[in-house]
Amino acid sequence: MAKDPSFLFAGVHFNKKKFPDDFAKFEEKRLTDYSVSNSSLFGMAVAVQEKVTALPVKKRKRSGATSDQVEGFNVFKSSELESDLPKEQAEKDEDSPSKEKKELFRQMEHDAVFRKKLNIHVSGAKIPSPLQDFAELKTRYGCKSYLLRNISKLGYKEPTPIQRQAIPVLLSGRECFACAPTGSGKTMAFVCPILMKLKDATKDGIHAVIICPTKELATQTTRECKKLARGNKFCIKLMTKALVRTPDLSKLHCDILISTPLRLRLAIKKRKMDLSRVEYLVLDESDKLFELGLVKQIDFIVKACSNPAIVRSLFSATLPDFVEDLARTIMHDAVRVIVGRKNTASELVKQKLVFAGSEEGKILALRQSFAERLNPPVLIFVQNKGRAKELYEELVFTNIRAGVIHSDLSQTQRENAVDDFRAGKTWVLIATDVIARGMDFKGVNCVINFDFPDSAAAYIHRIGRSGRAGRSGEAVTFYTEEDIPYLRNIANVMTASGCEVPPWILSLPKKKWRKHRPKRVSISTKPEDHEE
DNA sequence: AAAAAAG
Incomplete structure (x- = not known):
């Protein structure tokens, strides 16, 4: 196993030198904002705090120190800063400081054991205890009954590790990096604290913003928010074309606004949308949002959210080091929550590699596998829009009910395509990476990587459409001669999540991700090609 | 390097 997890993103071309400048500028502004709106002392405390909290992270990177050592650092730090104790702990035994200290220490030991049991790794100062159960939301944080009712009605039995830790962190007003496997309930983990913190009396401005990389994901997240908020009069809006055209967008009231980056940026720029009162900003699939081409818009949006008391959070199943480094320059005293190991695939997905020989071999292998056993719903990922269209043409004339989705299609x-697949009207959905991230389709039994994925991160997200919410799933990845140099990168992910890989693949030379994707010959077994 | 993110 490679020591450096950044191998995952070796193929991503990212100008590390360039963007820190943008963020440095932002940071400058942020610090001055602080000194204007708050006391300058507070601004200084921020800088000092960041210096201190950066230490354990660096230590971890260099020496591969375990999270326990990192937590050990926090234990030390917290016991020094008892004046900032969480309320519930500070209230106890006010008359006897040594007893108070002991109780706190006992609690922290207990938390550390509990986190270890659940494979939760945290770093940062003064991290709130993980939740024992959802009921604790009421006892510890005064959560309203409607939300607990919705949580139970929606079938959530007990919190997943990311929900256990990220919810208390966000509720305590801390910024947060969160990395947890695909299908482990990250969306609920950031929506729930927002709903709890919103004051239903306020009727002005935008209070929370969630950014998603695709329209499909934004739509899904909006629906999820509305389900959790049911029975309450919160205003939850998806940033649609129609909404952008609303007259007087600058006076829009909305409790939670969900948007894709470009559309929101345009609304701010052209329609004077006002984000200065935003209290919560979530960057979902944050590593995708920090990719070249999107990061500038994200930067613009982050700057537009000028409320100095804002709580920002980053969520993803893959969190490369460069994203953390970049984000750390803008985050303030952030807590880092990692469930399991960073950048690993869901262990619920049984992964397989299949040598398909050539491009023609792939379509034959697909046809044969469908003839033997078609266990819908099945998702098929291809390299680009053109190939999605081609493969769809291949399957549309068979008795297999197939659908297709890519960004060349109209919004409708x-x-x-998504609705039909969800409803079971189509059994097989052919897709580009547009739906590789975040999309939650009920019980996808099998993901087929018809074309080899672009990166280990793409692989992890693609196969993560299956094996969600505790269900098992299957993933098959076709490869040809051209893909062999990159096979080992995927094989490493497979072994890390407990799948068997032929030994010869693991002994292949290491290779960084390609700069040029293979030009794949067209998928060409159309009947007319053969008959004429 | 493609895909996605506007109109």
Whole structure:
């Protein structure tokens, strides 16, 4: 296993030198904002705090120190700063400081054991205890009954590790990096604290913003928010074309606004949308949002959210080091929550590699596998839009009910493709990476990587459409001669999540991700090609 | 290097 997890993103071309500048500028502004709106002392405390909290992270990177050592650092730090104790602990035994200290220490030991049991790794100062159960939301944080009712009605039995830790962190007003496997309930983990913190009396401005990399994901997240908020009069809005055209967008009231980056940036720029009162900003699939081409828009949005008391959080199943480094320059006293190991695939997915020989071999292998056993719903990922269209043409004339989705389709066509697949009208959905991230389809039994993925991160997200919410799943990845140099990168992910890989693949030379994707010959077994 | 993110 490679020591450096950044191998995962070796193929991502990212100008590390360039963007820290943008963020440095932002940071400058942020610090001055602090000194204007708050006391300058507070601004200084921020800088000092960041210096201190950066230490354990660096230590971890260099020496591969375990999270326990990192937590040990926090134990030390917290016991020094008892004036800032969480309320519930500070209230106890006010008359006897040594007893108070002991009780706190006992609690922290207990938390450390509990986190270890659940494979939760944390770093940062004064991290709140993980939740024992959802009921604790009421006892510890005064959560309203409607939300607990919705949580139970929606079938959440007990919190997943990311929910156990990220919810208390966000509720305590701390910024947060969160990395947890695909399908482990990250969306609920950031929506729930927002709903709890919103004051239903306020009727002005935008209070929380969630950014998603695709329209499909934004739509899904909006629906999820509305389900959790049911029975309450919160205003939850998806940033649609129609909404952008609303007259007087600058006076829009909305409790939670969900948007894709470009559309929101345009609304701020052209329609004077006002984000200065935003209290919560969530960057979902944050590593995707920090990719070249999107990061500038994210930067613009982050700057537009000028409320100095804002709580920002980053969520993803893959969190490369460069994203953390970049984000750390803008985050303030952030807590880092990692469930399991960073950048690993869901262990619920049984992964397989299949040598398909050539491009023609792939379509044959697909046809044969469908003839033997078609266990819908099945998702098929291809390299680009053109190939999605081609493969769809291949399957549309068979008795297999197939759908297709990619960004060349109209908004309605895209929506229909998702809806039909969800409703079971189509058994097989052919897709580009547009739906590789975050999309939650009920019980996808099998993900087929018809074309080899672009990166280990893409692989992890693609196969993560299956094996969600505790269900098992299957993933098959086709490869050809051209893909062999990159096979080992995927094989490493497979072994890390407990799947068997032929030994010869693991002994292949290490290779960084390609700069040029293979030009794949067209998928060409159309009947007319053969008959004429 | 493609895909996605506007209109």
